[in-house]
Structure formats: structure tokens, C-alpha cells
Amino acid sequence: MKKDDLANGDVRRTWFYAKTDIACDDVRLRRLRDTAQDEAVRRTPMIETAVKSLLELDPIDVTPATRQGTFHLVHIACTGQSSLIVRSSRPDVMDPDHTLNIEAVLAPHLTSIRVPHVPVRAVAIGTKRVAPFDLAIYDMAPGESLRDLPETVCECPDLLRSIGQAMRDLHAIEGSGGGPVCLQMGDDEGLRGLHRNWRDYMMLNLEAHVAGCRAIGAITSDQSEAILEIFIDHAAVCADVPTRLLHGDLGNHNIFVQNNAVVALIDWEDALIGDPTFDVAMWLTFHPPRRHAAFLQGYGPAAQDDGFRLRCALSFLRIALSKTVHRHRFAYADLPGRQPAYERIHRGVSAVKRVLAGAKGALFA
Template identity: 90%
Template sequence: MTKEGLANGDVRRTWFYAKTDIACDDVRLRRLRDTARDEAVRRAPVIETAARSLLAMDQIDVTPAPRQGTFHLVHIVRGSMPPLVVRSSRPDVMDPDHTLNIEAVLAPHLASARVPHASVRAVAVGTKRVVPFDLAIQDMAPGEALCDLPEIVCECPDLLRSVGQVMRDLHAIEGGGGGPVCLQTGDDEGLRGLHRDWRDYMMLNLEAHVAGCRAIGAITSGQSEAILEIFTDHAAVCVDVPMRLLHGDLGNHNIFVQNNAVVALIDWEDALIGDPAFDVAMWLTFHPPRRYAAFLQGYGPAAQDDGFRLRCALSFLRIALSKTVHRHRFAYPDLPGRQPAYERIHRGMIAVKRVLAGAKGALFA
């Protein structure tokens, strides 16, 4: 892959999070979810042609997956071998879509660290040789996605510890730079982020995200000023941090489990090189505080370090700002019976203040 051919790499330098920052009209973004199923049905015959060509398969059956992605359509291929998953681009959003290369770039690093993931069978990005869109073909992950299981499953301490342990193993993989994983690396090169360092990434689009949250009433003008002051005063803690491979989006939809243990992490398109505290904070934003203790026990003692706790609180706040803008752009409703999602911003601010005041114990109430 040449530098000239990596057009989307430059675009990813402008994203803190793709779904928050992608240069796409909000109306179109909101239609992606509504049109995904019908588009996946129409695309199925073309996916079948691509699978036959790329994998030399004959007797296969291609069907749209029950759950479609945001920027990718998802199909299941069944035939003479175990089922495969095909993720394909939506060219009206990203063209070419180099995020589909990420799993192939990460695969040897994940394998060496024994991080469970789905193997890549084929990738076709930027060529349009087989089909008029980009795609990646992978093994289907074993087990079941956590989001497809009863909510009570997520309360199991053994499972929560397993998630923490797998994340700790992932964070043993070292990298350089910061931010979205660079896709142009030589065989002997390690993983690198697209930015100079982690602070550059953490501060990327911060003012725009704060302004966006203020504009929709998620925070007040006073709170927006306080948030910007927090990051101005404490951005330096993001400089001298261990740089590791991060998944970047470890929600229940991307964690597959079996017998109360994690058996695969999928969809690495948001992978980063950065501070492990960020990945921990990202997971925390998806869950209520009652699940934190078992997860952090599995992750290990590193999460109890005072420096880690401050960076985790800052990361939680930074992610909450981005997620609030993301949810507004896509018009995602809050779930019935739960606090508004933007309340995570306020929880993040409180956590930062608690750490700075020297408080011990749980960061988040």
C-alpha cells in the first residue's frame, strides 16, 4: 500500500472518533441506519460473486447479517467451510474505505499477544477489481455477542474479569505516535498512530465537541469553560504515557463470549495507539458502576495507580463529550428508564475533580 494510495489515512487524522467527526451531512448519517437492511439485501448477490472470486468458493449461500454496521454492510457466507463474515463499504460515505484494512494490519500483533480475534481471509480495498465497493472477509467469531445475550449475563463477575484480562493482554502490544493506527507499515515496523503523540490526539477537535455539547443543551456555558480549563491544565499528563494498541470501541456489540469467557474481539476499525487508560475508560462508559469492580480486578493493579486513575477520568470525560455529539448526529434516543447519555459528561467532570482532590476508592458513583 503506497502513501499516495492511502487517501483515507489523511482523513482519519482529522477524526477523534469517526462517527463524531466524519464530514458527512447529519441527515445522510441518520438515514444509514434506516437504509442498511434494504441495501444489504440488494447487495447480497454481488457479495456472493465477490466471495466466489476472492476465495475460490463454489457452493455458498450469502445472507445479510441480522445486525448491520453503521458505515459497513455485513453479510454471512455459508458453504463448505465454517461461516464467514463479509463487511463492505458504503461508498457514499467513505471511498476508498481503508478502515477495512485494519484487521489485516493488526492480525499478527494480536496473534502474538494471544488476543482472541477473527482471522482475515481476504481484503479488497481501493481496486474495484471485483466489486464496486471495498470489502473484507473474515472468519465468523465464535460464541455470541454480549449485546445479544440477556442483560443479566453482563452482571457475571467471572465474565467481567475475563473482559478485563483480555484488555490487559491487548495492552501488552506496544506502539509509537498516537491516535488512529497507521495502515502503511513495513514488515519489520511496529504499530504507529497517525499523530505525533497521545496529547495531540486527546486534544483533537476538543473545542468543537464542547461547543457541540453546549449547543444542544447537554452542558451549560459555565460547564463548557470548566471542561476546557480541565484539559488545558492537565493535558500534560497525556504526554509521558505507555503507548499501546487500543481497540477503541469495546462495547458489548464487539465482544463475543462463551462459557463466561471472552472468545473474540471484533471490528477494530477504531483501533488506536495510545494510553491504556483510554480503552478502560471507553469500556466504563458502556456500563453501570456496579460492574466496574470485577472488570478492574481482571484488568489488574495498573488501574489503581494514581496517574492511571487521573488519565482514566480525563479519558472518560473526553469520550463522553465525543459520544454526546455522535449520538446527536445520528439522533440516537436515550434508552427508557436510564439517565440521559450526556450525564456521562457530568460523571466524568466529577471523577476528574475527585482524583485531583486525592480521593481514593471508586472513581464513578
């Protein structure tokens, strides 16, 4: 067995995105989501015991978080001096779950260039010494999650520029290869992805995702063929990219802010090594076009480069295909009054065509 495989590398190498590609039937996936809160309540006493053991804290008050993840459950542990976050695995999904160690692996790199993140207090993976599941303990993020703030907050240009700048700073961290961050590295090794290069990752499961989108009526047969041609024709573009550390899931739930500035990026389990445009495109998929200009201004001049714009459009399209399959697997409903989420696929195709035609201005009007 390769050393990568010792840290779930064999499984993670098969994923473009975990919730899209994990080998688990859809009914079971939805059940995991629907039972998360009850399971979090059930294991609260075990979390309390584990935190006391790992950090030698007493007394301590542990409660389930209001919002739960699907593959990881979340608890808040309050001590006399501070509040901590505990994320724990669901062993029926992955056992052991080394994705809980990603923050600890990345922490020295993030600290070196002052990317705002939360310190890791302790990690217990694979031992079952303190609990019948794996867990990681973090400081509570300062500020507030963008998800918990009014929508109007996300319209603030200063905040949008701060998010762009935080992402640009993150992308100063170099790596090699492509795809999910390898969790088994020697002391003298830099960050690297589990795939040979970024192109291999971008093409991973592409045909399956396109077929899945076609099967649920998100795209037609002709559109599916055209999309596959786009990626085949531009495979070389995906190979010739700068390889940097990417967060991989910079939605509002993972961005904490205070006074219109980013103070923490959390939950790095989907971290990648690859093209910076992927993180940019991921953020763009979460937000309407009216917010894009200020965000891109904060990211800097690189976002105006024609090569960057083409790769960003390709990344947006690739993410949209994956997200559409992901949403279908979990039976997520579209929000009232908004376009169907799969419309992002068509926006991605249009953006690629606009860039290739030499159009300037907004990519995703």
C-alpha cells in the same frame, strides 16, 4: 502525497471518532443508517459473487446480517464447512475504504500475544475487480456477542474479570505516536498512530465537541469553560503516557464470549495507538458502576495507580463529549428508564475532581 494519505490517513487524521467527526451532514448520516438494511439486501448477489471469486468457494449461501452498520454493511456467507462474515464499504462515505484492512494489519501483533480475534480470509480494497465496493472477509467469531445475551450475563464477576484480563493482554502491544493506527508501514516498522503523540489526539476537535454539547443543552456555558480548562491544565498528563495498541470501541457488540470467558474481540476499525486508560474508560462508559470493580480486578493492579485513575477519568470525560455529539448527529434516543447519555459528561467531570482531591475507591459511583 504522504504514504499515510494513501490509506485514508489524510481523512482519518481529522477524526477523534469517525461517527462524531466525519464530514457529512447529519441528515445524510441518519439516512445511511436508516437505509442500511435495504442496501444490504440489494447488494447480496454481488457479495455472493465476490466471495466465490476471492475464496473460490461454491456453493455458498449469503444473507444480510440482522444488524447492520452505518459505514459498513454486514453479510453472513455459509459454506459447506463454515460460516464467514463479510463487511463491505459504502463508497459514498469513503472510497477507497482502507479501514477494512485494519484487522489484517493488526493480526500478526494480536496473534503474537494471543489476543482473541477472528482470522481475515481476504481483503479487496480499491480494485473494484470483484465488486463496486470494498470488502473484507473474516471467519465467524466463536461464542456469542455480549449484546445478544441477557443483561444478567454481564453481571457475572468471572466474565467481567475475563474482559478486564483480555484488555490488559491487548495493552501489552506497544506502539508509537498517537491516534488512529497508521495503515501504511514498512516491514521493519512497529505500529504507530497518525498523530505525533497521544496529547495531540486527545485535544483533537475538543473545542468543537464541547461547543456541540453546549449547543444541544448537554452542558452550560460555565461548564463548557470548566471542561476546557481541565484539559488545558492536564495536557501534560496526556503527553506522558505509555503508548499501546487500543481497540477503540470495546462495547458489548464487539466482545464475544463463551463459558464466561472472552473468545473474540471483533471490528477493529477504530483501533488506536495511545494511553491504555482510553480503552478502559471506553468500556466503563458502556456499563453501570456495579460492574466496574470485577472488570478492574481482571485488568490488574495498574488500574489502582493514582496516575492511571486520573488519566482514566480524563479519558472517560473526553469520550463522553464525543459520544454526546455522535448520538445527537444520529438522533439516537435515550433508553427508557435510564439517565440521559450526556450525564456521562458530568460523571467524568466529577471523577476528575475526585481524583485530584485524593479520593480513593470507585471513580464513577
